[in-house]
Amino acid sequence: MMAASVRATFRLFQPLRPVPPMRIPLRQPTVPGRTTVARTMGVLPLPFFSKPRDFSLPNSSWGPEMVRLYEHYNSQCEVEREGGEKQKGPWKRLPSYNRVLKYATGGVYLSKLIQSKARLFTRNIKEPGASFEYVLFDNSEEQKCVGILQAGHLLEGPPGFVHGGAIATMIDTVTGAHATLLSGPVMTANLNINYRSPIPLGSTVVLESCLDKKEDKKTFVTCKVTSSNGSKLHSEATALFVSISVCKILDGV
Ligand SMILES: CCCCCCCCCCCCCC(=O)SCCNC(=O)CCNC(=O)[C@H](O)C(C)(C)COP(=O)(O)OP(=O)(O)OC[C@H]1O[C@@H](n2cnc3c(N)ncnc32)[C@H](O)[C@@H]1OP(=O)(O)O
Numbered sequence: 001m002m003a004a005s006v007r008a009t010f011r012l013f014q015p016l017r018p019v020p021p022m023r024i025p026l027r028q029p030t031v032p033g034r035t036t037v038a039r040t041m042g043v044l045p046l047p048f049f050s051k052p053r054d055f056s057l058p059n060s061s062w063g064p065e066m067v068r069l070y071e072h073y074n075s076q077c078e079v080e081r082e083g084g085e086k087q088k089g090p091w092k093r094l095p096s097y098n099r100v101l102k103y104a105t106g107g108v109y110l111s112k113l114i115q116s117k118a119r120l121f122t123r124n125i126k127e128p129g130a131s132f133e134y135v136l137f138d139n140s141e142e143q144k145c146v147g148i149l150q151a152g153h154l155l156e157g158p159p160g161f162v163h164g165g166a167i168a169t170m171i172d173t174v175t176g177a178h179a180t181l182l183s184g185p186v187m188t189a190n191l192n193i194n195y196r197s198p199i200p201l202g203s204t205v206v207l208e209s210c211l212d213k214k215e216d217k218k219t220f221v222t223c224k225v226t227s228s229n230g231s232k233l234h235s236e237a238t239a240l241f242v243s244i245s246v247c248k249i250l251d252g253v
Helices: 002-016 064-074 110-114 164-183 246-250
Strands: 024-027 038-041 078-080 086-088 092-094 132-139 144-151 186-195 204-215 218-227 233-243
Touching (some): 064 132, 144 164, 164 204, 164 218, 164 233
Antiparallel strands (some): 024 038, 078 086, 092 132, 132 144, 204 218, 218 233
């Protein structure tokens, strides 16, 4: 019943797609010691121009390592050619909202129709820096996706270190987003993790997801979690994602 009304809503949104986008000035969140720059975003269809928060942009809780790594990948999202002309670089930053179905609708709060209080698990704590601070970058040519994570104090497992479940969550998030980009809608079917060394609370780590192989409905990826300078291996994982149809999601699987 609910799935049918959601599907009807999806159909309603289709005619809105070709509406020319409005250009809306957005303020870049302030990072201490850095200049604030004005940006524009032109992707929201006219009737839905209320600005959703993109959680993958820098905020004041980000430490120097988080900012350094963000800038390292972000600077490769757009590259300057010899004549000063700008073009797409090898990496793409993935925006991140706290209602996951926004990805499917281009910004519409579809979760509201399904369950008004639903929020993406990793983005549901309001205090910046307290839990998962992360940003994902995708490199489609190399079939790689990188996540930069700063693990906050609410993610404690063993004293002073990050909980294994929180690490698994982030591995699932990075590999899941990567598999989605590679294969469309998927569900995690299998996730195997070897925890090699604990992650200190508050530290910044890098998660690198690589495509292993695709076989029909199955997408196999591997993931490594390392310290921010790459010198220490924290965890390694393999994951299997199985493709599903959007109707399956809407029908509650
Ligand atoms: C821009 C990017 C956007 C990103 C947005 C997202 C951001 C957030 C990202 C967060 C991400 C969070 C993500 C989450 O948290 S997803 C939430 C956690 N996952 C689940 O709840 C999944 C529950 N399971 C299922 O729904 C079904 O079992 C699935 C869909 C997985 C398979 O369905 P079904 O059972 O109907 O599959 P099939 O019969 O068509 O089989 C197909 C093939 O798959 C093989 N197989 C199946 N299972 C397994 C297994 N366990 N090991 C090995 N193989 C397995 C099977 O043998 C067959 O192979 P073959 O015989 O053809 O060779």
